[in-house]
Amino acid sequence: MRYTPAGVPVVSCIVGHVSRQTENGVERDVECELPAVALGDMARQLGVARCDWMVEATGFLAAKSKRSRAPVLHITNIKFLEGIDNGFQTEGSR
Amino acid sequence: MRYTPAGVPVVSCIVGHVSRQTENGVERDVECELPAVALGDMARQLGVARCDWMVEATGFLAAKSKRSRAPVLHITNIKFLEGIDNGFQTEGSR
Numbered sequence: 266m267r268y269t270p271a272g273v274p275v276v277s278c279i280v281g282h283v284s285r286q287t288e289n290g291v292e293r294d295v296e297c298e299l300p301a302v303a304l305g306d307m308a309r310q311l312g313v314a315r316c317d318w319m320v321e322a323t324g325f326l327a328a329k330s331k332r333s334r335a336p337v338l339h340i341t342n343i344k345f346l347e348g349i350d351n352g353f354q355t356e357g358s359r
Numbered sequence: 360m361r362y363t364p365a366g367v368p369v370v371s372c373i374v375g376h377v378s379r380q381t382e383n384g385v386e387r388d389v390e391c392e393l394p395a396v397a398l399g400d401m402a403r404q405l406g407v408a409r410c411d412w413m414v415e416a417t418g419f420l421a422a423k424s425k426r427s428r429a430p431v432l433h434i435t436n437i438k439f440l441e442g443i444d445n446g447f448q449t450e451g452s453r
Binding site: 328 | 367376378380381382383384389390391392393398399400401419420421422428429430431433435
């Protein structure tokens with residue numbers, strides 16, 4: 266975790282996604298990775314997560330910088346789906 | 360418009376996004392660009408669009424290739440929002 270000059274906590278990570286989707290009537294496997302960032306309370310929640318935890322992250326896409334238009338996911342809501350096989354879901358540890 | 364070896368129409372484009380979002384309690388301007396692709400009927404619909412048309416595109420993110428994990432938006436639904444100031448919305452021209 267790092268901090269902005271104003272002392273706001275910031276956590277950066279890469280979110281991986283794997284699923285099956287239907288495109289043009291054909292089912293296919295889908296994978297992708299997206300750089301993501303969380304600020305403030307979201308950063309504190311994300312900061313306790315392990316790299317292999319399954320999460321449901323929602324937010325908005327914004328360009329990485331003025332020069333790089335590549336999308337970064339700004340996480341505004343996160344739900345930990347760890348231990349999915351025993352049905353245990355955490356609303357994000359405080 | 361190009362075609363796959365199997366003759367499926369494919370249209371590639373860059374989707375630009377501009378909006379205001381709230382992050383960590385602060386409102387901010389957001390911009391980003393995302394490479395996008397449409398296949399089959401979606402390609403035919405997207406193929407008639409002009410670059411400056413406003414659209415509402417939904418779909419899924421998938422890695423560009425096995426080597427490049429950068430996300431590409433695969434459009435599975437598109438709604439043309441052109442002429443928004445006179446309230447005219449097109450459900451996609453056939």
